[in-house]
Amino acid sequence: MSDTISSFPNIVDAGDCGMMVLFGDQLSDAINNAAHAFDQALQQQGWRGVEELIPSIRGVLVRFDPVRLSRHQLRSNIEDLLAQRDWLTAPANPERKLWRLPAHYGEESGPDIESVAATMNLSVEEVVRQHSSTRTRVLMLGFTPGCAYLGSLPKIWDLPRLDYVKAEVPPGSLSVAVSQTVLFAISAPTGWQTIARTPFLSFSRNEAPYFHLSPGDEIVFEPIDNKEFETLYWESCQGKRIVAPEDAE
Amino acid sequence: MNSQLEIISAGPALSIQDFGRPGFCRFGLSKGGAMDLYAIAEGNALLGNVDTAASIEIASFGGKFRAVGDEFMVALTGAPMRSTVDGEAMPWRTSFSLKNGQVLDIGSVLDDKGTYGYLHVAGGIEVEPEIGSMGTHLRAGIGGIQGKILEAGTLLNIAPANTDKTVVQNLPPPNYLGTNRLRILWGAQSERFSAATRERLLHASFSISHRRDRMAMQLTPQDSDEPFESLLSGLSDPVQDGEIQITGDGVPAIVAREHQPTGGYPRIASVISADLAAAAQLPTGRVFKFELVSYTEAVDALIQWQNSIDQLTGLLQPMIRSPNDIDNLLGYNLIDGVISACDDI
Numbered sequence: 001m002s003d004t005i006s007s008f009p010n011i012v013d014a015g016d017c018g019m020m021v022l023f024g025d026q027l028s029d030a031i032n033n034a035a036h037a038f039d040q041a042l043q044q045q046g047w048r049g050v051e052e053l054i055p056s057i058r059g060v061l062v063r064f065d066p067v068r069l070s071r072h073q074l075r076s077n078i079e080d081l082l083a084q085r086d087w088l089t090a091p092a093n094p095e096r097k098l099w100r101l102p103a104h105y106g107e108e109s110g111p112d113i114e115s116v117a118a119t120m121n122l123s124v125e126e127v128v129r130q131h132s133s134t135r136t137r138v139l140m141l142g143f144t145p146g147c148a149y150l151g152s153l154p155k156i157w158d159l160p161r162l163d164y165v166k167a168e169v170p171p172g173s174l175s176v177a178v179s180q181t182v183l184f185a186i187s188a189p190t191g192w193q194t195i196a197r198t199p200f201l202s203f204s205r206n207e208a209p210y211f212h213l214s215p216g217d218e219i220v221f222e223p224i225d226n227k228e229f230e231t232l233y234w235e236s237c238q239g240k241r242i243v244a245p246e247d248a249e
Numbered sequence: 250m251n252s253q254l255e256i257i258s259a260g261p262a263l264s265i266q267d268f269g270r271p272g273f274c275r276f277g278l279s280k281g282g283a284m285d286l287y288a289i290a291e292g293n294a295l296l297g298n299v300d301t302a303a304s305i306e307i308a309s310f311g312g313k314f315r316a317v318g319d320e321f322m323v324a325l326t327g328a329p330m331r332s333t334v335d336g337e338a339m340p341w342r343t344s345f346s347l348k349n350g351q352v353l354d355i356g357s358v359l360d361d362k363g364t365y366g367y368l369h370v371a372g373g374i375e376v377e378p379e380i381g382s383m384g385t386h387l388r389a390g391i392g393g394i395q396g397k398i399l400e401a402g403t404l405l406n407i408a409p410a411n412t413d414k415t416v417v418q419n420l421p422p423p424n425y426l427g428t429n430r431l432r433i434l435w436g437a438q439s440e441r442f443s444a445a446t447r448e449r450l451l452h453a454s455f456s457i458s459h460r461r462d463r464m465a466m467q468l469t470p471q472d473s474d475e476p477f478e479s480l481l482s483g484l485s486d487p488v489q490d491g492e493i494q495i496t497g498d499g500v501p502a503i504v505a506r507e508h509q510p511t512g513g514y515p516r517i518a519s520v521i522s523a524d525l526a527a528a529a530q531l532p533t534g535r536v537f538k539f540e541l542v543s544y545t546e547a548v549d550a551l552i553q554w555q556n557s558i559d560q561l562t563g564l565l566q567p568m569i570r571s572p573n574d575i576d577n578l579l580g581y582n583l584i585d586g587v588i589s590a591c592d593d594i
Binding site: 012013014017018025027039051052053057058063066067071140141143144145147149185186210211214 | 437555
């Protein structure tokens with residue numbers, strides 16, 4: 001995106017098979033909501049030649065086959081759709097889910113929770129209370145399969161990244177920085193601070209649907225102790241769905 | 250038919266690959282698939298395989314592969330590599346058969362003509378598909394054998410061949426191997442970079458650094474040791490194959506098949522889709538340049554590329570004698586004659 005373009009939404013070419021629709025240049029719930037609403041609207045259009053829609057924190061990448069759909073035609077279609085409403089005030093997808101995910105805070109599940117509490121000048125209990133009770137949404141999935149960026153958390157959670165990268169955190173780890181939580185679906189390296197771990201596995205490789213969380217879904221965490229974590233994690237690993245999503249509306 | 254392929258010894262980066270898993274970027278999984286999809290299509294054409302057949306991708310150096318069970322057809326495509334069966338040289342882009350116990354020995358790339366070679370078997374390598382594909386996504390740990398690089402000692406099953414015909418046929422070499430230019434378009438973030446940096450990208454020569462894998466290929470600028478302009482990372486946006494990103498230390502890299510689905514490093518330009526295989530096949534150390542083309546040229550090149558894949562079966566040349574029976578096969582000039590673009594830059 002060109003930073004010289006200050007008006008949003010805008011449409012920018014991204015390679016010969018990509019077109020990016022951007023609703024803003026910052027982390028904001030309204031911008032993210034616009035991106036998801038527009039993604040939904042694009043899905044409903046079913047334009048011939050559109051191959052993949054990839055919603056992100058602030059927009060949607062439209063991957064298309066330029067042989068079947070000209071760039072000119074696609075841009076014009078997108079412009080028409082953009083003009084249909086103010087996407088920043090679009091209602092959230094009525095089919096989005098609410099997931100109440102159990103989470104074990106601190107101890108070996110969240111080794112950085114004390115340093116996070118110290119940075120925020122809060123008690124560990126207050127960190128747990130705030131983090132678990134804030135309803136966040138899946139801003140985007142990325143980095144590794146099923147890895148969800150959840151946000152946004154209140155300003156006080158605008159925490160710095162670590163100055164080193166941990167080689168690996170286990171699946172289900174909840175790591176925080178820049179007013180977001182990352183929920184890791186598979187083990188991965190991270191430079192964010194890990195405060196908890198959920199026994200919920202958001203990615204199952206052997207059985208469709210492979211990915212359980214969708215962009216726009218909402219999340220709250222329910223603190224559990226280590227023993228409950230062990231039990232639920234074992235059940236998850238056996239393929240049991242330990243959390244049933246609710247309708248978010 | 251009951252045939253297997255045993256890996257007796259393995260080069261550093263063998264993996265089972267196919268056309269990948271499109272459609273899951275929104276869930277954090279990039280498409281993956283073979284670095285050179287043209288080479289996969291060639292293998293399928295040579296052996297009459299279905300499009301979804303899986304092959305072995307060989308980065309730089311192959312290994313030894315023993316045929317087990319019923320005789321089966323194989324073919325080698327992509328970067329030509331030194332290859333022999335029981336000591337007899339075997340040609341590239343020509344199907345031939347392997348009998349029980351025969352050992353196919355694949356060495357290093359010949360004449361610096363590429364990086365990725367492919368070993369195909371009639372019917373395709375058979376592993377349990379994961380998320381709709383047998384291909385290995387190493388970064389995600391999905392597909393192939395436990396999502397990993399293939400190791401010596403592995404016994405691979407071979408799916409039943411589409412045809413029991415053992416026709417020996419060959420294909421002419423493609424012209425993208427050995428190129429020294431990659432065509433690019435400016436992308437969504439190009440204008441974040443200064444005009445001078447964009448000029449540098451167009452005028453400097455680059456080489457592919459040894460820091461390369463299926464996720465990205467780092468580039469070494471040849472004009473100066475000065476790092477490239479590095480911008481602050483922005484919010485993560487979706488990443489696409491072929492984008493040229495500049496990391497925080499000013500190192501340019503071409504993003505490849507197993508890219509992160511999203512990323513915050515600014516991307517200065519995109520290699521056109523028609524040149525992705527050429528980019529992947531650039532040998533480490535090869536000096537090349539970027540060439541800015543128009544959008545129309547990029548799409549025309551893509552149409553040409555797709556047509557050349559669609560027309561592969563029409564290019565098949567039956568060979569009257571089996572390569573297994575021909576002495577001194579390399580003398581038949583089967584793998585030479587690649588139309589090389591690596592004249593002076």
